Amino acid sequence: MIATTERVLRQLRHDPRTVVLLIAVPTLLMVLLRFVFDSAAEFARIAPALLGIFPFLLMFLITSIATLRERTSGTLERLMTMPLPKLGLLTGYGTAFGLVALVQVAVTSGVSLWLGLTVAGPIAWLLVVTLLDALLGVGLGLLASAFAKTEFQAIQLMPVVVLPQLLLCGLFQPRDEMATVLQWISNVMPVSYAVEALQFVAANPAVGADFARDLAVLAGFAAASVLAASATLRRQTR
Amino acid sequence: MANYAVSARSLRVVRARNEILHGLDFGIEAGQATGLVGPSGCGKTTLIRAIAGAQRADGELTVLGRPAGHPELRREVAYAAQSGAIYLDLTVEENIRYFAAILRAPRGDVDRVITEVDLGTSRGALAGQLSGGQRSRVSLAVALLGTPRLLLLDEPTVGLDPVLREDLWTLFGRLRDSGITLLVSSHVMEEAARCDKVLLMRDGSLLAHDTPAGLRERTGATDLDQAFLRLVAGGGPAAPEPAGSRA
Numbered sequence: 001m002i003a004t005t006e007r008v009l010r011q012l013r014h015d016p017r018t019v020v021l022l023i024a025v026p027t028l029l030m031v032l033l034r035f036v037f038d039s040a041a042e043f044a045r046i047a048p049a050l051l052g053i054f055p056f057l058l059m060f061l062i063t064s065i066a067t068l069r070e071r072t073s074g075t076l077e078r079l080m081t082m083p084l085p086k087l088g089l090l091t092g093y094g095t096a097f098g099l100v101a102l103v104q105v106a107v108t109s110g111v112s113l114w115l116g117l118t119v120a121g122p123i124a125w126l127l128v129v130t131l132l133d134a135l136l137g138v139g140l141g142l143l144a145s146a147f148a149k150t151e152f153q154a155i156q157l158m159p160v161v162v163l164p165q166l167l168l169c170g171l172f173q174p175r176d177e178m179a180t181v182l183q184w185i186s187n188v189m190p191v192s193y194a195v196e197a198l199q200f201v202a203a204n205p206a207v208g209a210d211f212a213r214d215l216a217v218l219a220g221f222a223a224a225s226v227l228a229a230s231a232t233l234r235r236q237t238r
Numbered sequence: 239m240a241n242y243a244v245s246a247r248s249l250r251v252v253r254a255r256n257e258i259l260h261g262l263d264f265g266i267e268a269g270q271a272t273g274l275v276g277p278s279g280c281g282k283t284t285l286i287r288a289i290a291g292a293q294r295a296d297g298e299l300t301v302l303g304r305p306a307g308h309p310e311l312r313r314e315v316a317y318a319a320q321s322g323a324i325y326l327d328l329t330v331e332e333n334i335r336y337f338a339a340i341l342r343a344p345r346g347d348v349d350r351v352i353t354e355v356d357l358g359t360s361r362g363a364l365a366g367q368l369s370g371g372q373r374s375r376v377s378l379a380v381a382l383l384g385t386p387r388l389l390l391l392d393e394p395t396v397g398l399d400p401v402l403r404e405d406l407w408t409l410f411g412r413l414r415d416s417g418i419t420l421l422v423s424s425h426v427m428e429e430a431a432r433c434d435k436v437l438l439m440r441d442g443s444l445l446a447h448d449t450p451a452g453l454r455e456r457t458g459a460t461d462l463d464q465a466f467l468r469l470v471a472g473g474g475p476a477a478p479e480p481a482g483s484r485a
Contacts, residue, residue: 074323078317
């Protein structure tokens with residue numbers, strides 16, 4: 001597993017442009033958002049939700065493309081003929097991208113705080129939620145790559161997986177003001193819990209049971225998607 | 239009775255309702271280099287992938303005493319696909335180091351295999367910037383890691399210049415002499431002349447399995463290209479190919 005983590009990070013090191021994009025894009029989007037609102041108060045209201053969406057989206061995208069490349073280049077087939085546990089490969093990927101996500105969310109959150117995001121609760125919890133959220137993107141990206149045969153298809157899975165969650169996560173309309181059916185759908189979408197937890201930590205000085213539940217749901221979804229992704233890896237083709 | 243590294247009985251592969259291998263029976267003797275030759279699309283890659291355990295097959299396929307794809311074989315069988323199957327965004331050395339770690343190969347192995355495929359001068363180069371022939375040598379180097387007992391090499395010499403091709407065949411000979419069983423595919427008939435035995439394939443069936451000398455003698459041909467043509471013309475045991483099938 002560690003060998004895979006190291007290998008994925010080495011691949012990224014040979015691709016500095018991707019690293020810069022990964023770290024800089026969510027940060028620049030937050031800066032853009034701040035100037036769109038032109039008011040620190042308005043920014044502080046909406047920023048927590050977006051902090052749950054940008055890292056998720058980016059990690060989903062790069063993970064699904066990276067694993068798809070592994071499938072199409074033949075390296076996955078080669079690894080599958082070697083003594084490497086399937087879950088070890090995926091957790092290796094998860095750890096590598098998790099480390100990248102850690103840097104990404106630290107920079108993005110830091111800049112957001114500087115731009116006027118106010119956090120009533122402990123900042124550490126803000127980082128924990130965004131990291132879990134990014135890991136969720138990694139897990140779902142690993143899983144999604146199984147349903148794409150080409151990079152063309154993989155890109156199109158992004159709107160399928162990400163955009164409905166963006167619409168229903170409570171960013172545009174508070175979740176309890178949506179139609180009941182939409183609330184149900186929103187309730188089974190993991191990003192809703194990330195946004196809820198981020199809004200909670202931004203507004204409340206102390207975290208409670210609801211917050212713990214949100215974290216558990218996020219972690220559970222991330223772990224389940226990695227396990228499901230591992231089930232889609234086949235050592236033999238039919 | 240010969241000691242077989244690979245033995246197949248009525249080996250069939252059906253993919254997307256196309257039968258690609260039509261019930262093959264053969265045995266590859268341990269400690270020999272066997273050439274797998276035949277025109278493009280005849281099923282060579284499918285056969286090699288089945289032996290490597292990457293392709294599901296019907297019938298009986300025994301590899302080093304175990305059914306193909308058995309977990310114990312993942313250390314003993316090394317498979318180098320034709321497509322390269324290396325990371326183009328890593329250097330030569332980083333590629334080999336990664337696979338060495340997965341195989342838990344001994345420390346000195348990385349340097350050993352780099353020397354064996356003569357890539358010492360480009361070990362720091364990105365694999366994506368290498369020529370096709372160099373890439374296939376990186377892939378071959380990965381297959382040499384650890385202590386494989388069976389090497390499955392799919393078209394390892396394609397795109398190589400004659401000097402390199404000669405070097406590689408010398409290396410294959412050395413590996414064979416060290417006790418490793420080799421199955422090397424090629425669509426160049428003459429290359430098979432370097433092997434102990436030749437498996438001649440056409441349209442998913444075996445046309446012949448003999449020594450190169452035996453093949454020439456049987457067909458009265460002077461070279462293997464001619465021998466192949468004569469076997470085809472003689473109405474070998476090739477089954478009709480289903481429409482649209484390819485390996």
